[in-house]
Amino acid sequence: MEKLNGLRCRECGRHYPAAPVHVCEFCFGPLEVDYRYDALKGVVTRESIAAGPPSMWRYRDLLPIEGAAAVGHHVGFTPLIRAKNLADELGCREVWVKNDSVCHPSWSFKDRVVAVAVTKALEFGFDTVACASTGNLANSVAAHAAEGRLKSYIFIPADLEQGKIVATLVYSPTLVAVHGTYDEVNRLCSEIADKYRWAFVNVNFRPYYSEGSKSYGFEIIEQLGWQTPEHIIVPCAGGSLFTKIWKAIKELKTLGLVDGPVRTKMHAAQALGCGPIVTMIKNDTDVLVPVRPHTIAKSLAIGNPADGYYAYKAAKESGGAGEHATDEEIVEGMLLLARTEGIFTETAGGVTIAAAKKLIERGVIPRDESIVICVTGNGLKTPDALQDRLETHVKIKPSLSAFDRALADLKSQTS
Amino acid sequence: MARMRVRLTFPTALIQEPIVYRLVKDFDLVINIRRADVKADHGWMALELEGDEGALERGVKWLKDRGVQVDPIERDVIVP
Ligand SMILES: Cc1ncc(COP(=O)(O)O)c(C=O)c1O
Ligand SMILES: [Zn+2]
Numbered sequence: 001m002e003k004l005n006g007l008r009c010r011e012c013g014r015h016y017p018a019a020p021v022h023v024c025e026f027c028f029g030p031l032e033v034d035y036r037y038d039a040l041k042g043v044v045t046r047e048s049i050a051a052g053p054p055s056m057w058r059y060r061d062l063l064p065i066e067g068a069a070a071v072g073h074h075v076g077f078t079p080l081i082r083a084k085n086l087a088d089e090l091g092c093r094e095v096w097v098k099n100d101s102v103c104h105p106s107w108s109f110k111d112r113v114v115a116v117a118v119t120k121a122l123e124f125g126f127d128t129v130a131c132a133s134t135g136n137l138a139n140s141v142a143a144h145a146a147e148g149r150l151k152s153y154i155f156i157p158a159d160l161e162q163g164k165i166v167a168t169l170v171y172s173p174t175l176v177a178v179h180g181t182y183d184e185v186n187r188l189c190s191e192i193a194d195k196y197r198w199a200f201v202n203v204n205f206r207p208y209y210s211e212g213s214k215s216y217g218f219e220i221i222e223q224l225g226w227q228t229p230e231h232i233i234v235p236c237a238g239g240s241l242f243t244k245i246w247k248a249i250k251e252l253k254t255l256g257l258v259d260g261p262v263r264t265k266m267h268a269a270q271a272l273g274c275g276p277i278v279t280m281i282k283n284d285t286d287v288l289v290p291v292r293p294h295t296i297a298k299s300l301a302i303g304n305p306a307d308g309y310y311a312y313k314a315a316k317e318s319g320g321a322g323e324h325a326t327d328e329e330i331v332e333g334m335l336l337l338a339r340t341e342g343i344f345t346e347t348a349g350g351v352t353i354a355a356a357k358k359l360i361e362r363g364v365i366p367r368d369e370s371i372v373i374c375v376t377g378n379g380l381k382t383p384d385a386l387q388d389r390l391e392t393h394v395k396i397k398p399s400l401s402a403f404d405r406a407l408a409d410l411k412s413q414t415s
Numbered sequence: 416m417a418r419m420r421v422r423l424t425f426p427t428a429l430i431q432e433p434i435v436y437r438l439v440k441d442f443d444l445v446i447n448i449r450r451a452d453v454k455a456d457h458g459w460m461a462l463e464l465e466g467d468e469g470a471l472e473r474g475v476k477w478l479k480d481r482g483v484q485v486d487p488i489e490r491d492v493i494v495p
Contacts, residue, residue, distance in 0.1 A: 023488055134493065135494075183485070189487075191487075287457045289424075289457060290484055302494070304490040306490045
């Protein structure tokens with residue numbers, strides 16, 4: 001089955017063959033994968049999807065790879081949890097958590113995008129993959145490159161703390177620490193991507209890479225029994241995940257796989273210290289004003305998001321809103337999810353929980369409607385975010401009487 | 416000759432300034448604007464700069480010193 005028409009410019013609509021390119025030569029607009037939905041309709045069915053593996057690859061027909069997945073065979077199909085305790089706490093009827101904090105192999109939704117990019121790199125005959133990242137993306141690229149026996153180059157700013165690079169270095173990539181300002185490192189990496197014949201996952205492979213995020217959306221709908229929820233709250237950095245979840249829902253609708261009308265409102269969640277997309281939504285303007293990030297939500301700290309405009313459009317089109325979270329609210333969000341559902345998410349998840357709570361309190365999300373909260377990364381990677389913010393434990397001498405006293409004290413405090 | 420594809424973001428204060436003209440005139444750069452959206456209080460341009468490598472660097476530095484944000488066409492390449 002020929003499923004791809006190639007690539008298409010999102011701005012001027014020009015067509016390009018499926019190649020490792022990402023920018024329209026005419027208008028410099030971003031390129032996007034163009035599918036032949038007419039050929040897919042009736043071929044991709046609920047049954048064909050259900051017959052696939054318990055991973056993101058059950059949606060292979062809707063992803064831009066030609067053959068089978070080459071790496072990341074167990075990525076995705078993460079739990080969608082009916083979060084009863086969290087719903088009680090939020091005063092809502094129906095709350096779900098889509099839990100990519102347990103996505104294999106590197107514990108964030110980035111495994112979805114990277115598995116597609118690396119498979120595509122192998123299809124195009126590349127022997128080297130690369131990215132510039134300080135966190136989740138670096139972990140995932142290094143892991144998948146190791147699995148695919150590809151060389152990998154990971155660029156980081158030279159001042160990144162040692163603790164942050166262990167989960168990347170362990171896979172033996174070539175890690176290049178670049179001295180310079182953030183801007184200089186950024187520009188250098190763009191130039192490197194331009195010059196070397198490498199699969200720079202989020203640069204020349206971006207059209208393929210970003211499609212991987214659709215699987216997160218497909219899974220939500222399938223796991224809800226092919227129903228669309230009334231609300232999805234998504235953490236945004238570059239705005240790609242947000243845009244692609246919306247695209248996934250529309251694709252399933254186009255293919256006739258969704259029960260009833262699409263009723264989902266897409267809500268964006270960002271930190272107050274780096275929230276240019278939410279600011280666009282709140283001010284109802286398509287002008288994105290870049291910001292200098294200043295937040296504990298490091299994994300969402302993109303000041304000039306490439307997909308900001310498209311995320312804004314998707315929020316508008318779906319009737320959704322956006323909300324910022326302060327650092328304090330982010331920590332409270334992380335603690336709330338851990339305390340109610342036993343899930344330790346990273347700051348990005350704290351941002352989403354906090355934003356959801358505020359949207360509910362503002363009445364933007366009615367308490368009796370179905371809500372999906374996107375948890376996209378694992379808290380164990382960055383425990384420092386909670387340093388000094390947790391209550392200390394009870395300290396006692398090794399005697400039963402000491403413990404009895406401590407227990408009595410605790411009980412009197414809580415009664 | 417070197418080429419560079421960049422996205423310039425202009426703050427309100429610079430919207431009315433002849434920035435592109437100065438780039439051509441003072442730095443001898445060839446400029447090819449591909450896409451732009453300039454509103455009363457904010458604007459951006461996606462363009463290609465072409466010229467001598469040193470002149471390109473000086474031109475970019477001059478832009479930054481003026482308060483224009485200069486990003487690669489992909490914008491944030493470093494993903495956190
Ligand atoms: C844990 C986590 N959640 C969400 C995001 C947001 O992704 P996007 O850049 O597609 O908006 C990121 C990406 O940086 C991330 O690391
Ligand atoms: Zn174009």
